[in-house]
Amino acid sequence: MSAASPPRRANAQAGPHDVRLPVNEVSGVVFDIQRFSVHDGPGIRTTVFLKGCSLRCFWCHNPEGLRPIVEVEYFPFRCIGCGECVAACPEGAQQLNNGQRIYRRDLCTTSGRCAEACYAEALVLAGREMTAAQVIEDVLRDQAFYEASGGGVTLSGGDPVQQPAFSRAILEGCKAAGLHTAVQSAAYCPWEHLADLLPYCDLLMLDLKHLDPAKHKAATGASNELILENARRAALTETPLLIRVPVVPTVNDTPEEIGAIARFVQQLQALRPIGPEIGMELLPFHRLATDKYRSLGLEYRAGGLEPPTQAQMEALAPLGVPACGVVAAAAAAGVRVRSPEGMVVKGSLPQPR
Numbered sequence: 339m340s341a342a343s344p345p346r347r348a349n350a351q352a353g354p355h356d357v358r359l360p361v362n363e364v365s366g367v368v369f370d371i372q373r374f375s376v377h378d379g380p381g382i383r384t385t386v387f388l389k390g391c392s393l394r395c396f397w398c399h400n401p402e403g404l405r406p407i408v409e410v411e412y413f414p415f416r417c418i419g420c421g422e423c424v425a426a427c428p429e430g431a432q433q434l435n436n437g438q439r440i441y442r443r444d445l446c447t448t449s450g451r452c453a454e455a456c457y458a459e460a461l462v463l464a465g466r467e468m469t470a471a472q473v474i475e476d477v478l479r480d481q482a483f484y485e486a487s488g489g490g491v492t493l494s495g496g497d498p499v500q501q502p503a504f505s506r507a508i509l510e511g512c513k514a515a516g517l518h519t520a521v522q523s524a525a526y527c528p529w530e531h532l533a534d535l536l537p538y539c540d541l542l543m544l545d546l547k548h549l550d551p552a553k554h555k556a557a558t559g560a561s562n563e564l565i566l567e568n569a570r571r572a573a574l575t576e577t578p579l580l581i582r583v584p585v586v587p588t589v590n591d592t593p594e595e596i597g598a599i600a601r602f603v604q605q606l607q608a609l610r611p612i613g614p615e616i617g618m619e620l621l622p623f624h625r626l627a628t629d630k631y632r633s634l635g636l637e638y639r640a641g642g643l644e645p646p647t648q649a650q651m652e653a654l655a656p657l658g659v660p661a662c663g664v665v666a667a668a669a670a671a672g673v674r675v676r677s678p679e680g681m682v683v684k685g686s687l688p689q690p691r
Contacts, residue, residue, distance in 0.1 A: 361470040361511045366504030369402050369465045369496070371476055374483070379520040379541055381489025384477045386508065388493060389465050390500035392526045394559035395547065397586050397640035399627045403496030408448050408465035411633035412441045416460035426455035443635055464634070470507035477508075478515055490518030490540070499527040502534055509538035522582070525568040526560055532568055536577050543580045544569055548590050549598045557589045566602070573606035576613040581606070585654065586623040587643045596620065596654050620654055622646045 370387040378385045390406030391398075398404065402411065417439050423432040431445035432452045441461075453461045477491045484490050491512045498505040498521055509519050520541040525532060536542065546569065547562070548554040554562040572579055581603050585591050590599075600618060607616045624645050631638035 361474060361507045364470045364504055364507040365467055366470070366501040367406060367408060367465045368468050368473065369400075371473070373480055375492065378492040378494060378522065379490065379543070380518070381487035382480070382483045383489045383492050383520070384480055385492045385494050386473055386477065388495045388498050388501050388505065391495055391497045391524065392500060392560070393497075393524050395557060395584075397584070397589075397623055397643070399624065400496065401627060401630050401634055401636055402464035406496075406500060408450070408463055408467070409634060410441075410443075410446055410448055410450075410453060411462050411464050411630070412635075413460050413462070413629065413633050414439065416458050418458045418460075420458070422455040422457075423452035423461055426451040432461075470504060470511060473508050474511040474515070477512060477517070481515070481517070484517060488518070490520065492520040492522060492543075494522040497523050497527070498535070499523050499525070499531040502527075502531040506534055506538065509535060513538045525565045525572070527564075527568070529568055529571055532572065536572075536575055539577055541578045541580065542572055543582050544572065545582050545584065546599055546602070547584065547586075548595065549602055553589070557586070569602075569606060570609060573609040573616065574611070578614045579606070579610075580617040580619060582619045582621055584621045584623060585646055585651065586640070587646065591646060591650070591654075593654065620651060622651050 367389040368386060369389050370385075372385040372387065375383045375385040387400065387403055389403050389408075391404050394404065402409065419434070419437065419439060421434050424434045426432070428449055428451065429445045429447050431442045431447075433440040433442060448463075450463050453463045456462075491508075493505050493508065505521070509521070512519050518540045519538060520543060521535055521539050522543045522545070523532065524545045532542075544565075546565070547558060549562070549566075551561040551563060554560070554565075569581070581599070583590070583596065583599055585596070590596065603616055603618050610616065622645055623640070623643065625641065625643070628638055628641060
């Protein structure tokens with residue numbers, strides 16, 4: 339590849355036997371890089387959100403991460419009606435008719451020119467193509483804070499396993515720089531996509547929504563057999579593992595449903611030959627993504643749900659409810675619970691290796 343050649347996009351189907359490119363030659367699509375994050379692993383972290391997810395959870399908090407491509411978000415309440423986007427759009431997708439702003443998504447080719455012209459930020463790009471080297475450079479800006487707090491970098495999304503070669507290149511570069519690395523994933527992917535990241539991963543955080551295959555499919559669009567099998571395979575490794583459960587009303591917010599997941603975590607722990615204990619974390623559903631759905635022209639099917647209260651979240655914690663077989667299993671699994679305010683109520687993360 340010549341010096342003038344553009345970076346090569348990481349193949350979404352890349353696996354452990356593919357030729358590995360230099361980090362400045364591997365690129366992917368990122369929709370956010372969040373600095374000073376404290377909820378995505380230990381310490382102060384930078385969370386890199388990658389686009390693309392194979393599930394369609396109807397409550398998803400990051401709908402801008404679902405599709406693997408760059409998209410335009412439109413927030414009409416920010417629009418000041420200046421018409422700059424209309425003049426900038428080469429396809430006529432941005433229109434101003436008798437003072438009414440119209441966004442024709444069917445005409446949009448995502449050139450990004452409208453977002454560049456919109457200083458009110460009513461139009462913004464959800465996603466940008468970056469090389470792994472660019473991501474690593476951005477992450478390393480806060481290395482001093484990671485070292486002081488025991489933090490590092492977390493790959494999230496979307497789902498990092500949907501861009502496996504890109505994710506691997508970022509993790510490998512961050513590990514080479516001495517950073518603690520973490521990956522958040524729904525694990526709905528070929529095992530090879532996940533396994534290829536583990537040598538460069540200090541903490542794997544797997545999302546589990548439900549143990550019943552039919553209920554899981556109804557809520558996410560896919561059954562859970564592959565996810566559970568990948569969780570079992572992850573348990574057989576030495577990588578620290580944290581099972582994260584979004585607590586969603588009408589989906590999995592009963593003690594029986596959470597208890598079933600806790601028992602599954604116990605089964606995972608029994609599979610683990612060596613390595614740290616497997617942790618479990620309960621995360622409350624919220625409706626902060628409402629405007630994101632509107633900005634993408636998507637229906638927000640969870641808009642009528644009420645977020646669980648702090649009391650409800652605490653009641654699901656193993657030490658916050660009467661002892662019984664289900665709760666005992668959860669307690670032994672080391673459950674921790676995050677309140678709707680974002681504070682951890684009980685428990686701790688698995689210790690870094």
